[in-house]
Amino acid sequence: MGQDGVDADATEALSADREVRLLLDAGRSDEANSLFDQIVAKVPPGLDPWTRAALLTRRAVAAWRLRRIPLALELAAEGWSEIDTENPTGSAAADTLGRLGYLLEGIGHRRASLEMSRIAVDVARGGGDVEILAHCLQGLAGTLNFRACELPPNEAETVFREAIPLFEEGLSLVSDGRVYLALLAAYGASLAGIGDLERAERTADSALRQAEMIGSRWVNSVGHWVIATVRRKQGKLADATRHARIAVDDAEWINDVSLIQRYSQDLADICRANGDPAGEAEALRRNISARQTALETVQEGLGQALEQRRQAVRARHQAMAAQEAAERDPLTGLSNRFGLERTAPEVLERAGANGRVPWLVLIDVDWFKGVNDAAGHAAGDAALREIAQLLRAECRVGDVVARWAGDEFVVLLTEAAIDHSTSRTSSVGVAVAERIRLSVDLHDWTAVLGTTRRPTVSIGVAYGADTLEKLFANADVALYRAKRRGRNRVEVHTGA
Incomplete structure (x- = not known):
């Protein structure tokens, strides 16, 4: 018109x-x-x-x-x-x-x-x-x-x-x-x-x-x-x-x-x-x-x-709930990849502003395809839920714990540098990674998997980078090394 x-x-x-x-x-x-x-x-x-x-x-x-x-x-x-x-x-x-x-x-x-x-x-x-x-x-x-x-x-x-x-x-x-x-x-x-x-x-x-x-x-x-x-x-x-x-x-x-x-x-x-x-x-x-x-x-x-205010508050709550659901992995209850990618920039920005060092722990379940083949997908799902619980138990309240995809998990955490002039740290990320590896290795899997071969985890650790992409790429290099060196171990990225 x-x-x-x-x-x-x-x-x-x-x-x-x-x-x-x-x-x-x-x-x-x-x-x-x-x-x-x-x-x-x-x-x-x-x-x-x-x-x-x-x-x-x-x-x-x-x-x-x-x-x-x-x-x-x-x-x-x-x-x-x-x-x-x-x-x-x-x-x-x-x-x-x-x-x-x-x-x-x-x-x-x-x-x-x-x-x-x-x-x-x-x-x-x-x-x-x-x-x-x-x-x-x-x-x-x-x-x-x-x-x-x-x-x-x-x-x-x-x-x-x-x-x-x-x-x-x-x-x-x-x-x-x-x-x-x-x-x-x-x-x-x-x-x-x-x-x-x-x-x-x-x-x-x-x-x-x-x-x-x-x-x-x-x-x-x-x-x-x-x-x-x-x-x-x-x-x-x-x-x-x-x-x-x-x-x-x-x-x-x-x-x-x-x-x-x-x-x-x-x-x-x-x-x-x-x-x-x-x-x-x-x-x-x-x-x-x-x-x-x-x-x-x-x-x-x-x-x-x-009434209009009530409806507005209700709509906001529904939007928040929908957003939270979109950022949550339905199987394990952990954050999903989308949730991690949305949260990470804020965590890293806050770490930089407060002089803290970021760590990323990348966890991959060893032999998981064999678990699914031998015990079935329902048992495999139960094993992933069990690993998620073990991750929660070994991480701090403020750490971001997420299921990245399939049998991969990520932990994003920060710590204060011991020497601010060199950003030297206490290697807390390595310590958390080792606790997670040991917790999975020593866990009693009988109730979940019976006599099926129990899973272990290989872990790559990286620190110091200022973006999630860089941290993940560095941790992925370390994870590949852990797999290549026999699995059920922690490797740390030491490159630039």
Whole structure:
């Protein structure tokens, strides 16, 4: 598919997502759910990472508003993982960051939410999409509005004044549409917050008239809340109560828990000031219900995060177990060739760093083909398992003991040099090799092999080389010499 096809698919997907949001803002949650189910799994191929992230996070917000919390978190995590970069740029990046800020606010990660909303605005200013910049400005300023509502009046005014120029910048960029109305309605709340009641009411009235034309209950809820705030400050408590009730009703209709909490608390305060205990009790009941929903949302999010963490840990354990199985010889339980080759570089590097001398002991079972021919392969396998046990018994805990192939075994060990200037050693590798040879030679093989000729081992030893390949090549030379000189003996490589 060409670039034009990709852009067309992305545009179509974003248009469908926008329709879901419009349905949600209108309080038509059943229709929003139905449409969301049709589009959620459809992600156009070939999108650049930021566009894909923007699409996923938009759907995460929709899922969140539909109270489909696990799905919202899954989509948000997938979208976030697409944009794991220190230098986000462009409008799609800003759109993604702004919506992630909204979700972080919803799950209670408030400091991170505000920081991400500020970054979203900065990034959007460098992009070319004025509507996305306006949306990011609305997100940041709206978040500041809510923070201001929770502060004492003298502190709240400072935060409202910080929000106002953000709203005004956004309103200068767009002149109609959903984002414009969201900016306009919330701008009225900031104006009311600084005491500019006349402008706040005019702004709210304008937002309400336009909201009625497009059927936006979200804007309707915010607009009536602004007028309730104005009437309350004017001392017109009966009218404030009426507008506040409409604000709460619409917030509940669109299932916006954050709005319900804020507006129902204000309604309770207005009813108390108006001497209406029944109205206050009802408003508090609605407030408690919304807070309980918010708490359950956070708990569900934490549960989802815990489950994802559990699955990640489980997957890591399974991967580790699979890797360990791949590095283990199933017959003897020792490391296999792959395990030795993976472990050896680390052992040798650590030995070099600590001034230790590496040794490699290469063991080959004498006459093993004769054991298999005379006693059978099952007895041969039993003999190899027995030799593996003898190797373990004669080696130290930190030594690497492996079955190299067939009837060949390897021991990789290190020791400290006695004289660091010459790297002269105590020949510990030779001593270990001789213990192994003697242990196999003196072992009682009757239970395993009966009267069949008992096996012995020939061993080649090398030390000092800095790679497994060099150690093995040198030890192999010594092993060949041990075989040639009669078997059941230890030979040491003495060459360079």
